[in-house]
Amino acid sequence: MEATSSSLPFWLVLCLCLSSRSWWVAGDDPYRFFTWSVTYGDIYPLGVKQQGILIDGQFPGPQIEAVTNDNLIVNVFNNLTEPFLISWNGIQQRKNSWEDGVYGTNCPILPGQNFTYVMQVKDQIGSYFYFPSIDFHKAAGGFGGIRVLSRPLIPVPYPPPAGDFTLLTGDWFKTNHTDLKAIVDSGNDLPFPDGLLINGEGANGYAFTVDQGKTYRFRISNVGLVTSVNIRFQGHTMKLVEVEGSHTVQNTYSSLDVHLGQSCSVLVTADQPAQDYFIVVSTRFTDPILMTTAVLHYSDSIEVPATPLPGGPTVEVDWSLNQARSFRLNLTASGPRPNPQGSYHYGEVNVTRTIRLANSATIINGKQRYAVNSVSFIPADTPLKIADFYNITGVFTLDSIPDHPTYAGGYLQTSVMAAKFRDYVEIIFENDEDLVQSWHIDGNSFFVVGMDGGQWTPASRHSYNLHDTVSRCTVQVYPRSWTVIYMPLDNVGMWNVRSENWVRRYLGQQFYLRVYSRANSWRDEYPIPKNALLCGLASGRRTRPL
Template identity: 50%
Template sequence: MRYVVVEVLLLILVVLLELTNASAPCVSYEWVVSYSERSILGSNKQVIVINGMFPGPILTATADDVVNVNIFNHLNEPFLMTWNGLRMRKNSWQDGVQGTNCPILPGKNWTYSFQIKDQIGSYFYFPSLLLQKAAGGYGAIRVYSPELVPVPFPRPDDEYDILIGDWFRSNHRDLRASLDNGLSLATPDGILFNGLGPEEAFFAFQPGKTYRLRISNVGLKSTLNFRIQDHDMLLVETEGTYVQKRTYSSLDIHVGQSYSVLVTAKTDQVGSCRSYYIFASTRFSNSYRTGIAYIRYPNSPLLPVGPIPQGPESWDFASSVRQTLSIREDLNVGASRPNPQGSYHYGRVNVSRTLIFQNDVMQSANKLRYAINGVSFVFPDTPLKLIDHFRLKNSFVPDTFQTYPSNRPSSLGTSVVDVLYRDFVHIVFENPLNELQSWHIDGHNFFVVGLGYGGWSESKRSGYNLVDAVSRSTVQVFPYSWVAILVAMDNQGMWNMRSQKAEQWYLGQELYFRVKGEGEEDPSNIPARDESPIPENVIRCGRLLQ
């Protein structure tokens, strides 16, 4: 009898949730993706624009909103858009990566439709296919708190989205051909601020006002140090987590990461009559590249005076590690719900399993490839999500990928890791190479509980932060180092884990998590796993067209 009551209660809960989702506010966008010839860094280049804009329009929503984005592909290539850091509720069908979606073909359109999970924060979107991100096509995302959830800082007078990233003068097709031919990407030609070259972007400040700057690194490969001349930055949020408020003179922002800072404008007569540098420069690179924008006060001269603000030494990893460790979650505030972030005691949850992922470089047919645990990812002829749903045969064998480093020869393969819905997974990223790595997991946030030099061992667990570790969706791993994260697999579906560095991702450094419901270990029940049904407008490709 007790089990019957539980089942009835669960059924009522599901119905209530569906009713809530059905009545959620809806925001809709219509975007035309096309090419535009632009002069950037002194060179003409074919840029991907959205509604004629580069960067594209800001996608604005509130936690739990239903978002519809109708994308018209006016390129001469297939196209997909992915939503970096958004955790679509029950819906990996809308993830916009090659393993989950068939592409939008030239001349066609497709509507993404998803509900944002209970999250807030600063994110961005970008094209996920064919190295098109090197041509633009990206833009900022703002997700606001519901009205009943207080924001843990005074409301800013204005907000600016600042998209920084490295830029190549070469066409994205030429860059792609270089990678296809087994060559690595060359050195970037410069750093852009909101699609503009040095000294072209500016942000208007009024004396005494407070501004929220939502900063994202949308580049292909470069860690950037961000700083403002004679202005401190109060860090308040990173990828949906309100953090303990700390003041920074500069911030290292790794590829794929987003931060929100508050900056208070000057009030004194001298300080509020000047212009100031905003500066971004590469770190951990043999080639130093910079980007410059300006803050301008009313009636100030166009150009700043004084030196450009100095950042940390390019190869000073120690300062970047210290900064990473200083960013902690604010346990006393809520994000998308009234309850404090610290009400979820992640340190007390039993770990279901441990996965160890090691990035490495390999050669295949004398061409450069990147791998995880010795396997460089190759796609089957049909997206994994559709293969899974329609139970297509002879495509991939789930859960045969070794979830720990091994000495077996490197190979090509389709890496899929099965995990159970609501499993609490401990993942260690090991980086044995002399270059910084950056990892992202779609559909989920995770707690960054530990990092250290050298290899990881079980003894490292004793030093984990199990109280106030920051929660985010993208994490960097320093050279010859490791990072440990804890992630609740609370979003069913097929979700991409990838290197955020475009070159590594393009050349095989990714895998997919298949998050299954309890009792669905039997492969014949796999399609029932999906909490959201297959969309009526799903695009079919590959073997589904045969």
């Protein structure tokens, strides 16, 4: 259920404040209300009956549509038999990590209970998605698309498309999510995925209907667990126009790599003869290669898609690297605010701190684990954000993960890195392994200034793009390679830094970045929600009164 309003009367805002703690949200911005029921349900995405996780009976879940600065009120009822949380991939939660929906910031919603997320898509546009963040729930569904549109008076750098489609794709396993978790908990790796899905369907199970001669926007997200994918439209090209909130230089591609956790938008013009065409998605850097298809259906078509399917890249890392480097910021386009994107000169800001992060695979206590700078993250019973607020000791220790690789053996730790509000950091992701990595930082966007093969050295800074790189929240690091980002620490809170490879994240390749303001002011960070769920060592405490 959804309702929207552009102007709420004062008495209704006051009631909303008292019931769901949204009193601090700007009253002039529209509200969008959602009530979701999370349940189990039978799904057959690869022709085999599975226990799926449905939102309002849907797999994938319902689409969230919003406009810049909208307030989102999402009331989630957990009707599963296990704890549940939803996180919002790419929604920055300005000053509000309380609503991030990962176990380091939120207590789980217990079976039979509900929690109301109160968020604002502050100064954001773009394509994102939500997903369940506990255990292996993501392997059963519970994910869906998020669209944040520009405000009507803010120009978009292309004509309005005739339609706006969401395309959620990624790898899929026929095995139940609880069994996948048991496999990993036993110290074994997951089997190879059984297939790929497009919007919850297997091969040719989903169709997008278009009119000949018109142009359509496709918002593509890789919501899979372990593999990068490549997408192509048979007989058509794609014009890239947006990457996770950044308007891009509108380059044209015949195929496009989308790595784990990443989202982008392309324009596709239905400029071919009126028939049906295949949309092809295949895995990248895997042996064997998995492939699936959807249908681009011309509304006046009477012909089925022709074969053969369009081929794509297979193991060409250099091809993918060069494509990633071609993503550039459109400096003449307006962002979510009425000013050009290029007005923020990210390359001219002085870096105040350099952080080097190296991923590794390690055996700890006889079981496979994954680590960042030798530290394999283990969750605490009390969410770190809540422990920090109540000054509960013994849950975590600040600076329990080093700023630079140690190249020592791995060890277990509830790892938290301290950081100062308004610092400007250089983060170097180093990957000495033979598979592509994908990194995401909650609550923040960053500038991807460089990536290349081999070892990073200080001389690598000479190759950085300090002029027109894209700003995004998820970035890949190729095998035996490095990627560097610049990030302003302008969002106070406790933020998850994680691998988007679900197995690696679950087994420790993540940590939390605590961005702290000495002012301790509501101007910099909102207070604990009145409806916050409290668990672990915080059980029985009261939230701060109004």
